[in-house]
Amino acid sequence: GAVVSQHPSRVICKSGTSVKIECRSLDFQATTMFWYRQFPKQSLMLMATSNEGSKATYEQGVEKDKFLINHASLTLSTLTVTSAHPEDSSFYICSARGGKEAGELFFGEGSRLTVL
Amino acid sequence: GQNIDQPTEMTATEGAIVQINCTYQTSGFNGLFWYQQHAGEAPTFLSYNVLDGLEEKGRFSSFLSRSKGYSYLLLKELQMKDSASYLCAAMDSNYQLIWGAGTKLIIKP
Numbered sequence: 001g002a003v004v005s006q007h008p009s010r011v012i013c014k015s016g017t018s019v020k021i022e023c024r025s026l027d028f029q030a031t032t033m034f035w036y037r038q039f040p041k042q043s044l045m046l047m048a049t050s051n052e053g054s055k056a057t058y059e060q061g062v063e064k065d066k067f068l069i070n071h072a073s074l075t076l077s078t079l080t081v082t083s084a085h086p087e088d089s090s091f092y093i094c095s096a097r098g099g100k101e102a103g104e105l106f107f108g109e110g111s112r113l114t115v116l
Numbered sequence: 117g118q119n120i121d122q123p124t125e126m127t128a129t130e131g132a133i134v135q136i137n138c139t140y141q142t143s144g145f146n147g148l149f150w151y152q153q154h155a156g157e158a159p160t161f162l163s164y165n166v167l168d169g170l171e172e173k174g175r176f177s178s179f180l181s182r183s184k185g186y187s188y189l190l191l192k193e194l195q196m197k198d199s200a201s202y203l204c205a206a207m208d209s210n211y212q213l214i215w216g217a218g219t220k221l222i223i224k225p
Contacts, residue, residue, distance in 0.1 A: 041220075043217040043218055044215045045215075091156075093159075108158060109157070112156075
């Protein structure tokens with residue numbers, strides 16, 4: 001199946017700094033990628049839909065100025081958590097549609113962010 | 117509103133069979149997905165149902181009843197490695213996936 005790579009897998013940062021997470025589709029082109037956030041023992045929460053060459057579509061309640069998304073190419077989307085705070089600590093996962101079914105998503109490995 | 121319900125946790129014995137249920141309410145419907153997620157890892161695709169009935173794929177089968185807004189994932193010949201969370205997700209009319217909170221499956225020897 002299609003491969004999506006996410007980096008870094010773990011990051012620890014100080015409060016107030018910014019962190020960038022990369023999501024790459026390795027063997028296919030992804031015009032659309034999705035960014036999720038997952039708290040312990042909870043389901044995936046869609047944050048935004050990243051569209052190549054255009055602005056991301058953010059879900060209600062997600063601050064677009066805090067979570068900057070850039071989809072500069074057909075194989076790369078980045079999520080930057082700006083001015084991170086401890087409450088931003090979470091598991092961030094990206095995904096892209098790569099299968100034969102419309103909803104078949106291939107997920108990156110996930111990035112665990114810890115803000116001190 | 118849109119909603120997915122599935123049990124929070126289930127326990128089963130190695131070698132046995134377990135059925136994980138999921139009910140959904142969405143604005144329109146374009147299919148029901150099951151994903152497996154091991155702790156600390158990203159989800160992986162298991163199955164997709166868009167028509168009523170049972171889809172079998174090895175030890176895993178998935179069933180859908182659109183009239184009842186109901187699906188289940190059936191796992192046979194359980195193995196310890198099947199211990200994971202199983203996420204049910206329904207696709208609405210806008211092709212957005214609505215996710216359930218996941219069912220944590222614990223396999224005991």
